[in-house]
Amino acid sequence: MKTNKLNIIIVLGLVATIGILIAQLLWTKEAFNLEEKKFSQRTHIALLEVVKKLYQGTNSELPIQNPIKKIANDYYIVNVENDFQPEILEHYLKSEFTKFNINTDFEYAMYNCQSDEMVYGNYVSLGDKKTIEKSVYFPKHENLVYYFAVRFPDETSYLLSSLRFWFVLSLALIIILLVYVYSIYTIIQQKKYSELQRDFINNMTHEFKTPLSSILLASTYLNKHEVILNDSKLEKYTEIIINQSKKLNSHIEQILNIAKSDNAPMTMNKKEILLLPIIKDVIENMQLKHPNLLVKINANETILIKADEFHFTNIIYNLLDNSIKYCDENPTISIDVSEDKNKTKLDFSDNGIGVSNKNLSFIFDKFYRIPSTKSNEVNGFGLGLYYVKKICIQHHWKIYAKNNNDKGITISIELPK
Numbered sequence: 001m002k003t004n005k006l007n008i009i010i011v012l013g014l015v016a017t018i019g020i021l022i023a024q025l026l027w028t029k030e031a032f033n034l035e036e037k038k039f040s041q042r043t044h045i046a047l048l049e050v051v052k053k054l055y056q057g058t059n060s061e062l063p064i065q066n067p068i069k070k071i072a073n074d075y076y077i078v079n080v081e082n083d084f085q086p087e088i089l090e091h092y093l094k095s096e097f098t099k100f101n102i103n104t105d106f107e108y109a110m111y112n113c114q115s116d117e118m119v120y121g122n123y124v125s126l127g128d129k130k131t132i133e134k135s136v137y138f139p140k141h142e143n144l145v146y147y148f149a150v151r152f153p154d155e156t157s158y159l160l161s162s163l164r165f166w167f168v169l170s171l172a173l174i175i176i177l178l179v180y181v182y183s184i185y186t187i188i189q190q191k192k193y194s195e196l197q198r199d200f201i202n203n204m205t206h207e208f209k210t211p212l213s214s215i216l217l218a219s220t221y222l223n224k225h226e227v228i229l230n231d232s233k234l235e236k237y238t239e240i241i242i243n244q245s246k247k248l249n250s251h252i253e254q255i256l257n258i259a260k261s262d263n264a265p266m267t268m269n270k271k272e273i274l275l276l277p278i279i280k281d282v283i284e285n286m287q288l289k290h291p292n293l294l295v296k297i298n299a300n301e302t303i304l305i306k307a308d309e310f311h312f313t314n315i316i317y318n319l320l321d322n323s324i325k326y327c328d329e330n331p332t333i334s335i336d337v338s339e340d341k342n343k344t345k346l347d348f349s350d351n352g353i354g355v356s357n358k359n360l361s362f363i364f365d366k367f368y369r370i371p372s373t374k375s376n377e378v379n380g381f382g383l384g385l386y387y388v389k390k391i392c393i394q395h396h397w398k399i400y401a402k403n404n405n406d407k408g409i410t411i412s413i414e415l416p417k
Helices: 004-053 086-101 153-161 164-223 232-259 274-287 309-325 371-375 386-396
Strands: 068-072 075-080 105-114 116-126 131-133 149-152 268-272 294-297 304-308 332-339 343-351 399-402 411-414
Touching: 004 068, 004 075, 004 086, 004 164, 086 105, 086 116, 164 232, 232 274, 268 274, 268 309, 274 294, 274 309, 274 332, 274 343, 304 309, 309 332, 309 343, 309 386, 386 399
Parallel strands: 294 332
Antiparallel strands: 068 075, 075 149, 105 116, 105 149, 116 131, 268 304, 332 343, 343 411, 399 411
């Protein structure tokens, strides 16, 4: 994906997530205002019912004007214009508030015209279903004689508790936004590291191509020399230099092609090839470098597989090279090839130092090197077995490793027919 497209997607995703979060917070605020309005309406109706109950059994008529006045969000004044008893008032308040589902604590007080002050203040807890003795102060109201006041000290927390779902949803959106921001940060960091890696590979491979071209040119000229042509052994060694230089050049070209883009897939030129000649060719080249290498092959000469010859050769080379590097004695490798109607199986067993069971599952990971003294002695980047597994995946093959009973490990590759 191009950088501009990635940046656009990141910005759009961030704007969309922030927009949804802001909208959610606004909806939560509107929901709170709506709950506050509904609470005020229920309280108004409940207090009106209390006034009606107080007028029952009296000769007085209900006042024409609305007797309920809202002084503040949690404070109401009710003009009764009739004498009433505090115990009766409290009973009616509790019953009507419960009836209209107003399940929060309240406090009330009555005006005493003789002393010109609010008296008999009381705090009522509907949650505990019992009255709590508490000091209550209410300011008096001018121009009214028979009235009482009601206050809801916990109205805000009561309304907020009814919006638990909205707050949980808002919290979830905030967490999603934080995860998104962290993910974007991680992507940007990975992209930066990927660009550094790609630049390093480009520079490294270009630096390799110059001396490699000189080696190819010199070895090709050397191979035409009469002294070389008259000595079969020298001619063979020169041909090995040329062939291996060409193979190394192909490796470099492949790395360059992959480094051009992070999403560039490896192209596989799959065809039917004889298995045994490729294995023998790799072993022959390896024994030139490691004369003490002993490889035992148990395979039918007519076995055919469908694979990319170049990459399959690299698989054999990497597996043998790995077994040689991690061996404390003369390396001995057994290659067993078996066939059935469903698959062809290759087992590469060595007599190396082996791998602990807890580290065995990580040997195919990128840049992974087993923590041991031998690993510190051997130069490498932990890419050999990673490359082998990647090629196997490209071919839809199965690869796995297990420890041998006596010494070393066995790496198996299953090729479905």
